[in-house]
Amino acid sequence: MQIIHDFKMRIKDYCNNSMDNDYPVLTDCPVCHDVLIKNGFYKRYVIVSNLSYIIFIRRYRCKHCGLTVSILPSFLLPHFQRSLKDIFNIIYQYLKNRRLLIYRRAVFFYVKRFNKNLNALIIYFRETANGHPCFDNKKAIKLLEMIKECKVPTFAKSFHNHFNKCFMAL
Ligand SMILES: [Zn+2]
Incomplete structure (x- = not known):
């Protein structure tokens, strides 16, 4: 599952911050309401006017049902590389x-x-x-x-x- 979050910053800044952005803290699984734990990051490309950036997407996982929740910055659409x-x-x-x-x-x-x-x-x-x-x-x-x-x-x-x-x- 993907949650879209507005980090209120430019793509370049989000990218420069690497894994050190101000991610929202999620604690409840949206499906079973058990505890969500941090589950690392995954890398993703973003294309902005023909420049390609690699950014890190914060991921959470539910301890109980195994659901993963990713925090997608609002300058992106799920499944699209271009901004x-x-x-x-x-x-x-x-x-x-x-x-x-x-x-x-x-x-x-x-x-x-x-x-x-x-x-x-x-x-x-x-x-x-x-x-x-x-x-x-x-x-x-x-x-x-x-x-x-x-x-x-x-x-x-x-x-x-x-x-x-x-x-x-x-
Ligand atoms: Zn769950």
Whole structure:
């Protein structure tokens, strides 16, 4: 299980801090409520405008049921190497201005994923305080602008909490 946490810092700083970031302290297993213990870190790549960083992700494990919980910084999306901000800009620039910020196949991959989640995005905005009542036929662009308005990482974290999946999930 992944928990998205806002470390309130830039990716570079999180990376430079190595295993010494200010991780939230988790004590209760979200499934069985037994004790969670620290279970080291795993390494992960982050791509930010074509630069690649290696960062450490804090992991906890439940003593009782064995569930592992990782603390994913909110500048990332689960299962994506590229930073959230980059992914957002790539989708936005393509849908809005037909601009390809990276190679075509990758852009299409992100746009396709985003479009697959349009209905969940609409439900999200309806069911949360950020609700807007209507959508025109340029739904996707409108949604991107709404996401921008509530700050992309804040939105991504809140969407993840709301549906227990990321807004770019399959
Ligand atoms: Zn447990």
